[in-house]
Amino acid sequence: MVGLTFLSLLVSAGVQAIPGVLMMPLQDALGWSRSSISVSTAVGIFLYGLVGPFSAALMQTFGIRRILIGALLLVGFSALLSLGMTLPWQFFLTWGVLTGFGTGAVAMVLGATVVNRWFVTRRGTIMGVLAASTATGSLLFLPGLAALVHRFGWQAPVMAVAAVTLILVPFVALFLPEHPGDRGLVPHGAEHDHTSLQYTDQNPLRSAIAALLAAAPKRDFWFLFATFFVCGFTTNGLIGTYFIAICADHGIGEVPAAGYLAMMGLLDLVGTTLSGWLTDRLDARWLLFSYYGLRGLSLIALSFIDFSPESLTIFGIFYGLDWIATVPPTLRLSNMVFGERSAPIVFGWIVFGHQIGAACAAFLAGMLRQAQGSYQDMLVLTGTAGVAAAFLAVSIGKCRVLHKAAS
Numbered sequence: 001m002v003g004l005t006f007l008s009l010l011v012s013a014g015v016q017a018i019p020g021v022l023m024m025p026l027q028d029a030l031g032w033s034r035s036s037i038s039v040s041t042a043v044g045i046f047l048y049g050l051v052g053p054f055s056a057a058l059m060q061t062f063g064i065r066r067i068l069i070g071a072l073l074l075v076g077f078s079a080l081l082s083l084g085m086t087l088p089w090q091f092f093l094t095w096g097v098l099t100g101f102g103t104g105a106v107a108m109v110l111g112a113t114v115v116n117r118w119f120v121t122r123r124g125t126i127m128g129v130l131a132a133s134t135a136t137g138s139l140l141f142l143p144g145l146a147a148l149v150h151r152f153g154w155q156a157p158v159m160a161v162a163a164v165t166l167i168l169v170p171f172v173a174l175f176l177p178e179h180p181g182d183r184g185l186v187p188h189g190a191e192h193d194h195t196s197l198q199y200t201d202q203n204p205l206r207s208a209i210a211a212l213l214a215a216a217p218k219r220d221f222w223f224l225f226a227t228f229f230v231c232g233f234t235t236n237g238l239i240g241t242y243f244i245a246i247c248a249d250h251g252i253g254e255v256p257a258a259g260y261l262a263m264m265g266l267l268d269l270v271g272t273t274l275s276g277w278l279t280d281r282l283d284a285r286w287l288l289f290s291y292y293g294l295r296g297l298s299l300i301a302l303s304f305i306d307f308s309p310e311s312l313t314i315f316g317i318f319y320g321l322d323w324i325a326t327v328p329p330t331l332r333l334s335n336m337v338f339g340e341r342s343a344p345i346v347f348g349w350i351v352f353g354h355q356i357g358a359a360c361a362a363f364l365a366g367m368l369r370q371a372q373g374s375y376q377d378m379l380v381l382t383g384t385a386g387v388a389a390a391f392l393a394v395s396i397g398k399c400r401v402l403h404k405a406a407s
Contacts, residue, residue, distance in 0.1 A: 002126060004176050005114045008068060009133040011168055012106035014141035015075055015161050019044065019095055020241045021145045021258070024248065025154040032088050034245070038366025040092040041241055042359040044100035049232075049355020051104025053211065053348030057204035058105075059113050060345075065176045071105035072169050074098060079162035083155050108134060109348040112331055116340055118180055121189025121280075123335070124328045128276015131327035132269045142258035142265075146244070150255060211338075211345040220337045223396045224330060224350045227288060229357035230389035231326050234295055234382045236354075237361025239264075239319070246375050250307040260316050267320030275325035284329030288393035291329075295322045296386020303379035333396055 019041040026032050058067050078098035085091055111130035115123050148156035180187050215221040239261075247257035278287055298318045305311040331347055338346045365378045 001114060001118055001177060002129065004172060005110060006130055006133045008072070008106050008168060008172065009108075009111060009130060011072075011161075011164055012075070012103045013134045014145075015079070015099060015103055015165065016044075016048070016236070017141050017145060017240070018079075018157060018161055020244060021142060021149060021157055021254075022095075022154050023241075023245060024254065025149050026091070029154055030086065032091075033370070035366050035370045036088045037091065038241075038362055040088070040096035042237075042363040042366075043092065043096040044103075045232075045236060045355050045362055046359040047097065047100030047355075048104040048107060049352040049358075051101055052107055052109040052351045052355075053208045053345050054204060055105040055107070056109040056113055056344040056348040057207040057211075059110075060207065061204045063178045064110070064113060064117075065172060065178060067105055068110065068172050068176070069169055071102045072165050072172065075102035075106070076162045076166035076169075078102060079158050079165065082158055108327060108351050108354075109344060111327075112334075112344045112347045115331070116335070116344055117187070119188045124279030124332055125273070125276040127331050128273045128279065128325075128328045131276070131324050132272035134324060142244075142261045143255060146254045146258035208345055208348070211342050212349050214342070215338060215346045215349065218337065220333070220396055221346070221350070223392055224333060224337075225353035227292065227389045227393050227396070228326070228330060228350050228354040230292065230385045231324075231330075232354035232356065232358030233361045234299060234386050235323060235358070237358030238299075238365055238378065238382050240358075241362050242365050242369075242375060245369070246379075247307065247312075249375065252307060252312075260312050263313075264316045264320030264323060267317060268323035268325075271321030271323065272325045272327065276328040279328040279332050284332045285394050285396050287329045288326055288396070289390045291322050291325045291390075292386050292393060293390035294318060296383045296388075296390065298322070298383070299379050299386060300383030303376045303383070336397060 019037065023034060023037050023041075026037060027034060055067060055071075075098075078094045081098075082091065082094035085094065108131060111127060111134075115127045115130065119126055145157040145160070148160060177183055186192060243261055244254055244257040247260070248254070275287065275291070298315060302315050302319075305315065330350065331343070334347045334350060335343045361378075361382060364381075365375060368378050369375055
């Protein structure tokens with residue numbers, strides 16, 4: 001179950017890497033501006049987040065397997081449809097709208113649903129492994145995708161991603177179980193008489209909205225939402241989308257720049273898995289403080305380095321280990337505050353905050369680059385936001401802890 005989920009998230013992450021790879025080739029081949037491409041990218045990121053809570057609710061009603069298969073088919077066929085695009089609105093439709101909807105169902109809410117359904121102990125560790133795939137996939141695929149663009153043109157990576165996505169469908173259909181009971185098992189770490197969460201007959205739309213309305217009055221929800229907004233603002237929306245373009249502004253080619261991203265992806269696999277292990281053992285709030293603080297400082301430093309191989313390697317090590325290490329402690333805090341059944345849906349709304357942040361960064365960075373000819377101010381802005389999120393994270397769950405102490 002973990003293996004198929006990891007692979008699905010890995011492939012979905014590779015799909016999300018495509019707009020960043022295509023930005024400069026589409027500008028050169030079709031004459032599109034970076035700002036027009038950035039708008040479509042931002043819409044895709046936004047929809048990726050918006051779909052999350054509804055996808056989690058649909059999984060509770062119709063099952064993980066059906067929703068995952070439908071999402072993979074939508075992503076694969078929208079990629080194929082984009083092969084004939086010649087105008088920016090076609091990129092907006094395929095890689096903005098359709099792919100945004102599809103990848104939104106194959107996202108961190110999928111990992112959260114699987115972890116809560118199949119694990120009672122070691123949830124942090126497993127969520128760390130699954131979360132790592134979302135960043136590792138997008139970064140690990142980049143060198144190959146960039147090489148395909150360099151050798152065969154912008155259509156080649158699109159065809160590759162479509163093929164891999166559609167090939168995955170029959171494996172999910174044949175080998176992905178819904179519940180541990182389907183294999184005569186109980187969740188990992190559970191007693192033999194454990195009662196697993198089963199399907200619900202509630203309307204998925206109503207379930208998603210009800211979870212939001214129940215969570216919204218709680219201060220901790222908005223703290224988690226805000227910190228995850230900054231997470232997206234400092235990762236997918238900026239570095240994930242623009243790192244190749246940032247390097248190009250300093251005379252570094254697409255393939256070498258993608259290589260640095262791949263290095264970050266491999267380090268993220270280590271860092272986020274380690275974060276999950278630490279989440280099972282340490283206070284999640286202080287872990288978030290460390291992650292956001294170090295990430296913010298590394299982004300500020302990037303705006304002033306000389307972009308030599310040594311400098312980029314040092315940045316890549318620090319940033320890669322921290323790329324998406326925030327996910328396991330954020331899910332743990334969500335489970336603590338909102339409960340096991342509601343947490344995946346509420347976590348979906350928190351992930352929506354992540355994607356709003358990413359969409360804002362993708363849009364704002366494109367606009368600033370168009371107006372100023374540089375990404376430096378954007379790097380300083382995102383770095384400062386990361387430091388601010390570090391201090392906000394410490395306050396998550398504080399009222400709950402104080403209430404328990406008073407009791």
